Amino acid sequence: MKVPARDSKYSFNLKIFKLHNDQKSSSSATTTTHASLAATASPPTAQMISTKKNSWRASWRAAIGVSNKNKSGHNKNTAHHNNNNNVNVNVNINDDNSNEICSSESCIQPAKHIPNIDDLMSMPWFGMDIGGTLTKLVYFEPKDITPDEQDCEAGILRNIRRYLTKNSAYGKTGHRDTHLQMDNVEIRKRRGSLHFIRFQTTDMGNFLSLAKQKGMAELVTTVCATGGGAFKFEKDFRDQVNMKLAKFDELDTLIKGILFADMHNATECYYYENAREITKTEKRAFNFSQPFPFILVNVGSGVSILAVYGPDNYKRISGTSLGGGTFLGLCCLLTGCTTFEEAIQLATKGDNRKVDKLVKDIYGGDYNRFGLTGDLVASSFGQMHINEKRCSVSREDLANATLVTITNNIGSIARMCALNEKIDKVVFVGNFLRVNPISMKLLAYAMEFWSNGTMKGLFLEHEGYFGALGCLLQFNGELAAALNESLDHSPPPPNTTPQQSAAEPSKESPATAADKPNDSTTR
Numbered sequence: 001m002k003v004p005a006r007d008s009k010y011s012f013n014l015k016i017f018k019l020h021n022d023q024k025s026s027s028s029a030t031t032t033t034h035a036s037l038a039a040t041a042s043p044p045t046a047q048m049i050s051t052k053k054n055s056w057r058a059s060w061r062a063a064i065g066v067s068n069k070n071k072s073g074h075n076k077n078t079a080h081h082n083n084n085n086n087v088n089v090n091v092n093i094n095d096d097n098s099n100e101i102c103s104s105e106s107c108i109q110p111a112k113h114i115p116n117i118d119d120l121m122s123m124p125w126f127g128m129d130i131g132g133t134l135t136k137l138v139y140f141e142p143k144d145i146t147p148d149e150q151d152c153e154a155g156i157l158r159n160i161r162r163y164l165t166k167n168s169a170y171g172k173t174g175h176r177d178t179h180l181q182m183d184n185v186e187i188r189k190r191r192g193s194l195h196f197i198r199f200q201t202t203d204m205g206n207f208l209s210l211a212k213q214k215g216m217a218e219l220v221t222t223v224c225a226t227g228g229g230a231f232k233f234e235k236d237f238r239d240q241v242n243m244k245l246a247k248f249d250e251l252d253t254l255i256k257g258i259l260f261a262d263m264h265n266a267t268e269c270y271y272y273e274n275a276r277e278i279t280k281t282e283k284r285a286f287n288f289s290q291p292f293p294f295i296l297v298n299v300g301s302g303v304s305i306l307a308v309y310g311p312d313n314y315k316r317i318s319g320t321s322l323g324g325g326t327f328l329g330l331c332c333l334l335t336g337c338t339t340f341e342e343a344i345q346l347a348t349k350g351d352n353r354k355v356d357k358l359v360k361d362i363y364g365g366d367y368n369r370f371g372l373t374g375d376l377v378a379s380s381f382g383q384m385h386i387n388e389k390r391c392s393v394s395r396e397d398l399a400n401a402t403l404v405t406i407t408n409n410i411g412s413i414a415r416m417c418a419l420n421e422k423i424d425k426v427v428f429v430g431n432f433l434r435v436n437p438i439s440m441k442l443l444a445y446a447m448e449f450w451s452n453g454t455m456k457g458l459f460l461e462h463e464g465y466f467g468a469l470g471c472l473l474q475f476n477g478e479l480a481a482a483l484n485e486s487l488d489h490s491p492p493p494p495n496t497t498p499q500q501s502a503a504e505p506s507k508e509s510p511a512t513a514a515d516k517p518n519d520s521t522t523r
């Protein structure tokens, strides 16, 4: 049984991380060189580069080794990796066998100098997003394993692969979202399936014990991770399972994950048709092939709002602490429920109008002068100061009102951000939307109604997994190079530095929170 050597593969991964960051600050000349190197790895087809607008997709596909668009998931291409597993990455192998990442074309090596991919980027390939509430894990299962490779596959690796792909529940809170599995995906010239797994971040201790028990510590020394927990749990990973975390920014990886998922899944992006009629509205596929610019609203524990102008060109324009965590926390307090699923179930059966004060409760009808219809919420929870109203509401009503309050507030802020940025597509992601059509329909309604039909709310099937997915892809330095190339084609975001992230001192500090719309009554 072969256990891959640790040092070579992971120094490679970490150098790629460094390369990625270095490239961000490098000149456009260098960037172009990287992009062309990436294209060398897998020449784009004529179709891929046929329109300038789609050139970022062409570069990207070339970089990740996808030779043709595979939106249907039924790409008939055969696997592209060589039998000897060589791959044209821009890696210079020194005599001492240490792996150097090159930054110029002079580093392209003939194939014979390039070692077996297992020595460079050993499986298993994971991307991890350790969020405030949920940890998301995306696992790439190779499906093109040759008999030779199978013979060499380390026992531990095989066991991990089987454990992850044959089960759908792990430990106390671990769950594999089998309906989201993506098959026939090509990453770094390997073809396989992507598996999407989540567990409660509070269960990290159990996850680490399980990882140790399954022998991960023997096999994996570095894991690509994003989210706040990549910082918070770094020491635990090192001390308990001897793993280093290669950390990536959660907003960078979020965008990359979204673009990758949309490229590989024809029905990834959808909207609600006839959004103004909430009871009749229906889900429809949306063509997101020319996505930029768009507003991205990530509803996790809290909410981050970005204006995205290109794959690597965005700014974080706003946020709110009233997010999915707030909904769940308040719901647990108000109804005694203990899980998100229970909270959503309760909300589905409840009626917020018994809890909220509506415009008609105040006006006796519509407030016509400003177009406020009588059924509009004037004041969330506005009836709950009245004793008899308080006595007559059910847990279901309280859950529904909590959901509507949080959702309307997010919709209101998102709409104002879109207005401010003059962007008409507003994409909502994050696990708050999991099994939560009430919120999605409300958000679709809010975008449509309050913009007089000029804005569209959009949603994505893999909701909360994009950070982890983008993290998995970030392994690949060539990807970063290709994405940088696209910067040349996209306009800079107005009045800001690209990639302003939550971690940076923001112009939007709490002290200036006054410019954050926070009015749930006017949506």
Ligand SMILES: Nc1ncnc2c1ncn2[C@@H]1O[C@H](COP(=O)(O)OP(=O)(O)O)[C@@H](O)[C@H]1O
Residues within 6 Å of the ligand: 130, 131, 132, 133, 134, 135, 227, 299, 300, 301, 302, 323, 324, 325, 326, 327, 328, 340, 341, 430, 431, 432, 433, 434, 464
């Ligand atoms: N099984 C679940 N357990 C807890 N929260 C869930 C679950 N499913 C959906 N959620 C919702 O998703 C939110 C977390 O979303 P996510 O995008 O994973 O953010 P984070 O990265 O902050 O964990 C929670 O606050 C909750 O509203």
Ligand SMILES: CC(C)(COP(=O)(O)O)[C@@H](O)C(=O)NCCC(=O)O
Residues within 6 Å of the ligand: 131, 132, 133, 227, 228, 299, 300, 301, 302, 303, 304, 318, 319, 320, 321, 502
């Ligand atoms: C700090 C966070 C980026 C963390 O991300 P999360 O785990 O919530 O997905 C997010 O919770 C957030 O942006 N909160 C809102 C902060 C604000 O702008 O008020």
